[in-house]
Amino acid sequence: MSEALANLLNETRQFPPPAELAANANVKADAYDEAAADRLAFWERQAGRLTWAKQWDQVLDWSNAPFAKWFVGGQLNVAYNCLDRHVEAGRGDKVAIHWEGEPGDTRTFTYADLHRLTCQAANALTDLGVTAGDRVAIYLPMIPEAAVAMLACARIGATHSVVFGGFSADALTNRIQDASAKVVITADGGFRRGKPSALKPTVDEAVAKCPSVEHVLVVRRTGEDVAWSEKDHWWHETVETASPEHTAQPFDAEHPLFILYTSGTTARPKGILHTTGGYLTQTSYTTHAVFDLKPETDVYWCTADIGWVTGHSYIVYGPLSNGATQVMYEGTPDTPHKGRLWEIVDRYKVTILYTAPTLIRTMMKWGEDIPAGYDLSSLRLLGSVGEPINPEAWIWYRQHIGRGELPVVDTWWQTETGAIMISPLPGVTEAKPGSAMTPLPGIVADVVDDQGASVPNGGGGYLVLKEPWPSMLRTVWGDDNRFLETYWSRFGAGANSGGDWVYFAGDGAKKDDDGHIWLLGRVDDVMLVSGHNISTTEVESALVSHPSVAEAAVVGATDPTTGQAIVAFAIPRGSAETGGEAGEQLIADLRNHVAKTLGPIAKPRQIMLVPELPKTRSGKIMRRLLRDVAEHRSLGDVTTLQDSSVMELISAGMGGGK
Ligand code: 6R9
Numbered sequence: 001m002s003e004a005l006a007n008l009l010n011e012t013r014q015f016p017p018p019a020e021l022a023a024n025a026n027v028k029a030d031a032y033d034e035a036a037a038d039r040l041a042f043w044e045r046q047a048g049r050l051t052w053a054k055q056w057d058q059v060l061d062w063s064n065a066p067f068a069k070w071f072v073g074g075q076l077n078v079a080y081n082c083l084d085r086h087v088e089a090g091r092g093d094k095v096a097i098h099w100e101g102e103p104g105d106t107r108t109f110t111y112a113d114l115h116r117l118t119c120q121a122a123n124a125l126t127d128l129g130v131t132a133g134d135r136v137a138i139y140l141p142m143i144p145e146a147a148v149a150m151l152a153c154a155r156i157g158a159t160h161s162v163v164f165g166g167f168s169a170d171a172l173t174n175r176i177q178d179a180s181a182k183v184v185i186t187a188d189g190g191f192r193r194g195k196p197s198a199l200k201p202t203v204d205e206a207v208a209k210c211p212s213v214e215h216v217l218v219v220r221r222t223g224e225d226v227a228w229s230e231k232d233h234w235w236h237e238t239v240e241t242a243s244p245e246h247t248a249q250p251f252d253a254e255h256p257l258f259i260l261y262t263s264g265t266t267a268r269p270k271g272i273l274h275t276t277g278g279y280l281t282q283t284s285y286t287t288h289a290v291f292d293l294k295p296e297t298d299v300y301w302c303t304a305d306i307g308w309v310t311g312h313s314y315i316v317y318g319p320l321s322n323g324a325t326q327v328m329y330e331g332t333p334d335t336p337h338k339g340r341l342w343e344i345v346d347r348y349k350v351t352i353l354y355t356a357p358t359l360i361r362t363m364m365k366w367g368e369d370i371p372a373g374y375d376l377s378s379l380r381l382l383g384s385v386g387e388p389i390n391p392e393a394w395i396w397y398r399q400h401i402g403r404g405e406l407p408v409v410d411t412w413w414q415t416e417t418g419a420i421m422i423s424p425l426p427g428v429t430e431a432k433p434g435s436a437m438t439p440l441p442g443i444v445a446d447v448v449d450d451q452g453a454s455v456p457n458g459g460g461g462y463l464v465l466k467e468p469w470p471s472m473l474r475t476v477w478g479d480d481n482r483f484l485e486t487y488w489s490r491f492g493a494g495a496n497s498g499g500d501w502v503y504f505a506g507d508g509a510k511k512d513d514d515g516h517i518w519l520l521g522r523v524d525d526v527m528l529v530s531g532h533n534i535s536t537t538e539v540e541s542a543l544v545s546h547p548s549v550a551e552a553a554v555v556g557a558t559d560p561t562t563g564q565a566i567v568a569f570a571i572p573r574g575s576a577e578t579g580g581e582a583g584e585q586l587i588a589d590l591r592n593h594v595a596k597t598l599g600p601i602a603k604p605r606q607i608m609l610v611p612e613l614p615k616t617r618s619g620k621i622m623r624r625l626l627r628d629v630a631e632h633r634s635l636g637d638v639t640t641l642q643d644s645s646v647m648e649l650i651s652a653g654m655g656g657g658k
Contacts, residue, residue: 013391013395013432013433014430014431014432015398015407015408015430015431015432015433016430017407017426017427017428017429017430018405018406018407021292021380021381021407021426021427022427022428023427024427025292025425025426025427025428026288026289026292026293026294026427027288027289027292027425027427027428027441028427028428029425029428031289031425031441032438032441034441035441035442036441039442039444039467040059040060041059042441042442043059043060043070043281043282043442043469043470044059046281046282046284046285046442046470047059047071047074047277047281047470049281049284049285049288050076050081050277050280050281050284050321051076051080051081051085052074052075052076052250052277053075053076053077053250054073054074054075054076054250055073055074056071056072056073056074056253056277057072057073057074058071058072058073059071059072060072060468062468065468065493065501066468066483066484066487066488066493066501066503067474067475067480068278068468068472068474069253069254070253070254070275070277070278070281070468070470071253071277071278071281071470072253072254073253074252074253074277075250075251075252075253076250076251076253076276076277076280077154077155077248077249077250077251078151078154078155078251078257078276078280078317078321079118079122079151079152079154079155079248080155080248080250081280081284081321082151082154082316082317082320082321083111083114083115083118083151083320084115084248086111086323087111087112087115091111091323092110092111092112092115093110093111093112094110094111094295094323094325095108095109095110095325096109096110096111096113096114096320096324096325096326097109097114097144097147097326097327097328098299098325098326098327098328098348099143099144099327099328099329099330100327100328100329100330100344100347101143101191101330101331102190102191102192102194102329102330102331102332102335103191103194107144109144111323114144114147114148114151114320116244117144117145117148117239117240118148118151118152118155118246119155119243119244119245119246120239120240120241120242120243120244120246121148121149121151121152121239121242122152122155122156122246122248123242123243123245123246124152124217124238124239124242125152125153125156125158125183125217126156127238127242128183128214128215128217128233128238129182129214129215130153130156130158130182130183131156131157131158132156132157132158132249132251132255133157133158133159133256134158134159134182134183135158135159135160135161135179135180135181135182135259136149136153136158136159136160136161136181136182136183136184136185137160137161137162137163137172137175137176137179137181137183137184137185137213138150138153138160138161138162138163138184138185138186139162139163139165139167139172139184139185139186139199139202139203140162140165140185140186140187140190140199140219140306141165141187141189141190141191141192141197141199141221141330142165142190142305142306142328142329142330142331143187143190143219143221143330144328145185145187145219145235146162146306147306147315147316147320147328149185149217150162150258150306150312150316151316151320153258154257154276155246155248156249157249157251157255159179159256159257159258159259160257160258160259161175161176161179161181161258161259161260161261161271162258162260162306162307162311162312163175163176163261163307164305164307164308164617164618165190165199165305165307166307166617167307167617168202169202169205169206171269172202172203172206173205173206173209173210174268174269175261175269175271176206176207176210176212176213177209177210177212178261178271178477178478179259179271179477180212181210181212181213182212182213182214182215183213183214183215183216183217184203184206184207184213184215184216184217185216185217185219185235186199186200186203186216186217186218186219187199187200187218187219187220187221187222187235188200188218188219188220188221188222188223188224188226189221189222189224190221190222190330191221191222191330191331192331192332192335193331193332193335194335194336196222196224197222198222198224198226200218200226200227201226201227203216204227204229207231213231214231215231215232215233216229216231216232216233217233217234217235217238217239218232218233218234218235219235219236220234220235220236251276252276253275253276253277253278254275254276254277254474255275255276256273256274256275256276256474257274257275257276257279257280258273258274258312259271259272259273259274259477260272260274260309260312260415262415262416270476270477270479270482270486271476271477271478271479272309272415272416272473272476272477273473273474273475273476273477274418274471274473274474275474277470278469278470278471278472279317279418279419279470279471280317280321281470281471282418282419282469282470282471283313283314283317283318283321283418283419283471284317284318284321284322285419286313286318286419286420286423286440287314287318287319287321287322287324288322289425289440289441290383290409290411290420290423290424290425290426290440291352291354291381291383291409291426292352292381292426292427293319293322293324293352295322295323295324295325297351298324298325298351298352298380299325299326299327299348299349299350299351299352299378300319300324300325300326300327300350300351300352300354301326301327301329301344301345301348301350301352301353301354302314302315302319302326302354302355302383303329303333303341303353303354303355303356303359304354304355304356304385304618305617305618307617307618308415308618309414309415309418310354310385310386313418313419313471314354314385315328318419327344327348327350329341329344333359333362333363334366338366338370339370339371339373339374341359341363342370342371342373342374342376343374345374345376345378345379346374346375346376346378349378350378350379351378351379351380351381352379352380352381352382352383353379353381353382353383353401354382354383354384354385355383355384355385356384356385356386356387356618356619357384357386357387357388357389357390357393358386358387358551358615358619358620358621359619360384360389360393360396360397360401361390361393361544361550361551361571362550362551363396363400363401364392364393364396364550364551364573365550365551365571365572365573365574366574367573367574367575368396368399368400371400371401372400376401376403377403379401379402379403379406380406381406381407381409381426382397382398382401382402382406382407382408382409383408383409383410383411384397384408384409384410384411385410385411385412385413385420386618386619386620387521387619387620387621388434388518388519388520388521388537388541389410389433389434390434390537390540390541390544390545391433391434391541391545392433392541392544392545393544394408394410394433394434395433398433407424407426407431408424408431408433409423409424409425409426409431410423410424410431410434410435410436410437411423411436412436412507412517412519414505415473416472416473416487416505417465417469417471417472417473417505418471418472418473419469419470419471420440421439421440421443421445421465421469422436422437422438422439422440422443422445422517422519423436423437423440424436424437424438425440432512432516434518434541435512435516435517435518436517436518436519437516437517438515438516438517439517442469443465443467443469444465444466444467445463445464445465445466445517446463446464446466447459447460447461447462447463447464447509447510447511447517448461448462448464448491448502449461449462450462452464452491452502455510455511456511457511457512457513457514457515458510458511458512458513459510459511460508460509460510460511460520460533460535461508461509461510462490462491462504462505462507462508462509462523463505463507463508463509463517463519464491464502464503464504464505465502465503465505466500466502466503468501472503473487486504487503487504488501488502488503488504489504490502490504491504506522506523506524507519507520507521507522507523508520508521508522508523508525508526508535508537519537520535520536520537520538521535521536521537525555525623526556527554527555527556527564527566528556528563528564529556529562529563529564529565529566529601529602530561530562530563530601531563532601534556534566534598534601534602536553536554536555536556536623538598538602539552539554539566539568539594539598539602539604540552540553540554540568542593542594542597542598542602543568543570543590543593543594543607545593545597546589546590546593547573548572548573548575548576548586548589548590549570549571549572549573549576549590550571550572550573550574551570551571551613552568552569552570552571553568553569553613553621553623553626554566554567554568554569554604554623555567555623555626555627555630556627557605557627557630557631558631559605565604565605565606566602566603566604566605567604567605567606567607567608567626567630568590568594568604568606568607568608569607569608569610569613569626569650570590570607570608570609570610571609571610571611571612571613572586572609578609583609586609587607587609590604590607591603591604591607606630608650610649610650611649612643612646612649612650613626613646613650614626614643614646614647614650615643625647626650629647629650629651
């Protein structure tokens with residue numbers, strides 16, 4: 001990394017935890033020492049936060065590394081831990097989910113309600129012939145039945161595979177086929193952007209190509225007409241009429257809990273397999289530690305979709321195993337108006353908000369007047385996940401949503417890691433805007449160079465995980481070789497690592513002078529300009545630090561002189577002048593601003609002002625498509641794109657010169 005570039009991340013602002021939060025935090029600084037002294041004993045204590053039917057004999061079996069077994073010999077039921085034990089402890093009347101539909105309809109589920117419905121769904125699935133080990137595909141909108149369907153599978157030991165409701169028939173078909181799912185749980189449709197959006201026709205198309213599917217359970221949400229076949233069963237006629245009596249059987253700690261397919265920017269999606277005991281231990285502990293969740297008083301809200309790992313771990317399993325009260329929202333943040341999220345925070349007095357940088361930057365673009373119109377004084381903690389959060393977005397989040405007082409936890413993790421791995425602890429860490437800071441207690445992460453050697457403070461390289469962790473993926477479904485190749489061969493158990501297994505996360509990272517970790521984006525996105533490695537995240541952060549820019553994406557385009565040249569796409573903030581000469585002037589200012597912030601080497605060859613950026617359906621910027629545009633190629637696969645019209649807008653504006 002060039003010296004000039006290193007300057008950007010000399011972000012000197014640092015924010016200590018609010019005194020009251022620090023004093024009452026669930027987890028204090030001693031957790032780091034405790035875990036460092038004996039990592040396995042530490043995780044064993046966290047496993048003890050759950051209710052086990054049978055105690056484990058061994059905390060970790062790593063004899064067949066990198067295929068891990070945690071809490072070997074232990075048995076538990078995930079749904080029992082998320083529901084029954086709260087009801088048995090007299091907390092059945094406590095609200096589990098305040099659900100808000102996009103059109104404004106609402107439903108409230110207590111723990112007793114959720115328990116009853118989950119038992120009914122477990123009985124209905126059993127009646128349809130589903131037994132432990134069978135796979136069930138779930139293709140639903142953000143309605144409470146999505147959580148119930150997952151918990152019902154967990155309850156009977158069926159392995160769920162949730163497919164995001166925005167995916168196409170092809171994507172759904174591939175995922176059903178890969179897992180040989182026996183049952184699909186879906187809905188007639190959901191509400192999105194103010195109108196019903198059908199799901200059932202997509203399922204019909206997929207099921208026609210999937211002989212493994214014996215039954216389809218259909219929730220009635222929109223009430224629109226749907227085609228019907230002999231495989232179809234209405235949820236309200238099957239589940240809601242089933243017996244509410246169901247005893248949860250314990251399953252082995254390593255029993256498969258779910259498969260979740262990574263979004264896969266280029267290659268065939270990978271079915272990431274998670275199992276029971278270790279996964280629930282770490283999602284439950286991190287919810288308690290990172291969000292400082294107090295089940296008696298907090299109202300928690302994670303804005304993710306259940307189709308992503310964040311929805312699995314931090315809407316369903318983490319919060320419910322802790323007995324939290326949470327908000328769940330069906331729709332988009334601008335329907336029917338741009339204050340929708342803040343209206344919900346205000347209405348339910350949300351205390352903990354967990355969202356994504358893409359949403360924060362969208363809010364920046366819409367302007368701070370919108371959140372200012374609502375009472376957000378209930379909030380006490382803010383979280384971020386999904387992409388690196390630029391320092392300016394972090395500061396904006398703290399300032400305009402967090403009253404300039406609240407801690408922001410920037411949480412790094414992946415579908416593969418199952419739970420949060422690198423993050424501040426809100427009552428302990430003096431957070432730096434833009435940094436995920438330090439590995440959580442019990443986690444060993446590092447930044448290494450090409451050869452796998454740990455880089456000194458101030459150095460950059462690849463993010464790796466050096467010891468197994470309870471919620472780690474166990475394999476890629478049906479493809480152990482792909483598991484070994486993708487994650488364990490880069491710095492494998494060879495000479496590079498001194499014989500230890502090292503997990504390659506695929507993210508670039510740097511350690512600052514204090515040893516704190518900064519994520520720099522996927523390694524595939526790093527640019528090589530005149531022999532200098534420049535990370536897309538750094539240039540994007542420099543652009544977003546300009547007052548006229550809300551969001552930016554940067555790619556390296558082939559260049560005859562410099563090898564690669566930096567091409568940037570920037571979304572102006574609502575207030576910025578962008579037409580005609582004002583636009584030209586802004587572009588010139590931005591190029592100079594980046595050069596001044598990072599050094600002349602990082603000055604973009606070209607900057608385009610655009611209304612939107614191409615994003616995956618989970619909100620990650622698809623730089624691959626922007627590279628196609630920048631290199632005047634026809635676009636590659638756009639099926640995972642959230643809104644395909646965006647690319648037409650961007651390509652149309654690309655005609656102009658440098
Ligand atoms: C949880 C989730 C994983 C990839 C990961 C990284 C990026 C997630 C981040 C972050 C920087 C953070 N990522 N959180 N980058 N800072 N706090 O998003 O899982 O969809 O599998 O994506 O997302 O690149 O490798 P998943």
